[in-house]
Amino acid sequence: MAKALAGEADAVVLDLEDAVAPAAKAEARQHVLATLADHAAYVRINAPGSDAGEADLRALAASTGALAGVRVPKSEDPGELRRVADQLGVPVFPILESALGVENAFALATAHPLVGGISLGEADLAADLRVAGGPALDWPRSRVVVAARAAGLPSPVQSVWTAVRDLGGLRADTVAGRRAGFFGRSVIHPAQIPVVHEVCEPDEEELAWARSVAGHDQAAWIDHNGQFVDKAVLERARWLLSIADQYVKEGPQS
Incomplete structure (x- = not known):
C-alpha cells in the first residue's frame, strides 16, 4: 500500500475484497484503517450483506481516517447502495459484475447523490454471462457508458487489464475503450500507469x-x-x- 500511495497513480484503491484471502480479511482491514489514518485513499469493500462486507462498513463508519470513497463490488440493488452511502457518508462507486447489475445500471447510477461513478467488473461479469470476454462484453460496456452519462456522472473507467506484462495489449485495449466512451482505467501494476496516462491525455x-x-x-x-x-x-x-x-x-x- 505504501508503494502504491507513493507512485504515479491518480487515485489509490485499497482492496479488501478479491485480493484478500478469507482468513486474512480482519488483518487486512486493520492495515487499511492504519493506512487511512495517514493517507487519503479509496477502499474496495467486500460485498455489502456478506459478513466481511458488513464488518468493512462498521469499521470504516467508525474510522476517523481519510476515506476518499468506497468501491462497492457486486452492485445490483439500488437500495443496498443507498444504505452504504448513508452509512459511510462518502462517495460510492458501484461495480457492476453481474447481468442484474448491468440491467440496473441507470438505477444504480442515480441511487444516491453520493454515487460518484459506475464501472464494470469484467471478469466476474463474463463468468456470470458465461462468455469468454472480448466482443461478448461490447453491449455491457456500452450500457455502462450510456448509464453513467445519462446520470450526469463522469465517463466510466475501464476494468483491469489482467495481462500485466502485455503493455501493448493494454495500450490497444485502452485506446479502444477511450473511443467507446471510457476514460481512465483501473490498474494493478505500476508499469501499467504510464500507458494509461499516455492514452488518456489528449495529444x-x-x-x-x-x-x-x-x-x-x-x-x-x-x-x-x-x-x-x-x-x-x-x-x-x-x-x-x-x-x-x-x-x-x-x-x-x-
Whole structure:
C-alpha cells in the first residue's frame, strides 16, 4: 500500500475484497484503517450483506481516517447502495459484475447523490454471462457508458487489464475503450500507469483541433478540414480542453 500511495497513480484503491484471502480479511482491514489514518485513499469493500462486507462498513463508519470513497463490488440493488452511502457518508462507486447489475445500471447510477461513478467488473461479469470476454462484453460496456452519462456522472473507467506484462495489449485495449466512451482505467501494476496516462491525455493534434473549434462563436460551420461543426462537436472540444487543463494543473486524471 505504501508503494502504491507513493507512485504515479491518480487515485489509490485499497482492496479488501478479491485480493484478500478469507482468513486474512480482519488483518487486512486493520492495515487499511492504519493506512487511512495517514493517507487519503479509496477502499474496495467486500460485498455489502456478506459478513466481511458488513464488518468493512462498521469499521470504516467508525474510522476517523481519510476515506476518499468506497468501491462497492457486486452492485445490483439500488437500495443496498443507498444504505452504504448513508452509512459511510462518502462517495460510492458501484461495480457492476453481474447481468442484474448491468440491467440496473441507470438505477444504480442515480441511487444516491453520493454515487460518484459506475464501472464494470469484467471478469466476474463474463463468468456470470458465461462468455469468454472480448466482443461478448461490447453491449455491457456500452450500457455502462450510456448509464453513467445519462446520470450526469463522469465517463466510466475501464476494468483491469489482467495481462500485466502485455503493455501493448493494454495500450490497444485502452485506446479502444477511450473511443467507446471510457476514460481512465483501473490498474494493478505500476508499469501499467504510464500507458494509461499516455492514452488518456489528449495529444497535440486533438488539442489543436479543439482549440480551433472552441475559438468560434458560430452556431454551426465547416472547419478547415471540411468537417461540419455544431453544438455537440463544440462540447466535445471543450471537454478535451478541460482534460488538458487538468493534466497541466493537477496531473493526469485517469
